[in-house]
Structure formats: C-alpha cells, structure tokens
Amino acid sequence: MQADNEWDLIRPERLSPTARARAGILRVSLLFGLIAIALTLFATPFLEDRARPILGQLRLDGLDYTATGSVSRTNTYTLRRSVLQETPQSVCVIHPHGEHTGDC
Numbered sequence: 001m002q003a004d005n006e007w008d009l010i011r012p013e014r015l016s017p018t019a020r021a022r023a024g025i026l027r028v029s030l031l032f033g034l035i036a037i038a039l040t041l042f043a044t045p046f047l048e049d050r051a052r053p054i055l056g057q058l059r060l061d062g063l064d065y066t067a068t069g070s071v072s073r074t075n076t077y078t079l080r081r082s083v084l085q086e087t088p089q090s091v092c093v094i095h096p097h098g099e100h101t102g103d104c
Contacts, residue, residue, distance in 0.1 A: 080104075 078094040085092075090103035 076096050080092040080094065081088075081090065082092075085103055087103070092100060092104035093102045094100055094104075
C-alpha cells in the first residue's frame with residue numbers, strides 16, 4: 001500500500017507560505033528583468049537605424065559647429081581664445097617660431 005503523500009513523508013515541506021511567496025515574487029521579477037534586457041538588446045539596433053536619418057534632418061541652431069582636420073607633425077601651432085578679447089569669436093594663433101596671427 002502506498003501513501004498519497006509519500007514525498008511529504010520522505011521530505012517534509014520546509015518553506016513557509018510567506019517564504020514561498022517571496023520566492024515566487026523573486027522569480028517573477030527576474031523573469032521581467034530578463035525580458036527587459038532581451039527587448040533592449042533587440043530593439044536598440046532597430047531604433048538606432050531609424051533615428052539616424054531623423055537626427056540628420058534636425059537643425060540645431062545655437063551650436064558651435066567645429067570643423068576638425070589633421071595637421072602634420074611638422075606643422076604645430078597653439079590656438080588661444082580669451083574672454084578678455086573684444087569679440088567671443090576672436091582666436092589667436094601662435095606658431096612654433098613665436099609669430100602670432102589672428103586676434104592676439
């Protein structure tokens with residue numbers, strides 16, 4: 001004859017109902033966290049490709065557009081800007097041999 005609760009005879013229930021509820025809440029929160037991470041990993045490249053053309057069409061007035069370039073190692077110079085100059089756009093260029101050009 002076999003008991004219906006044979007497993008309970010061998011290994012009695014150790015967790016209280018509150019402990020089981022806490023474990024369930026933890027499992028559910030981990031599941032939602034995993035789903036959020038998975039959606040982020042899949043959605044980021046998709047949204048990035050869609051946002052790039054939109055950002056290219058925006059006119060961002062009031063920004064200082066700076067053009068960058070390369071200068072060979074033999075051509076070095078220092079650019080200085082000062083709040084004490086007459087206009088904020090004034091730039092002083094100091095060459096390695098000491099010559100100053102621009103608004104110095």
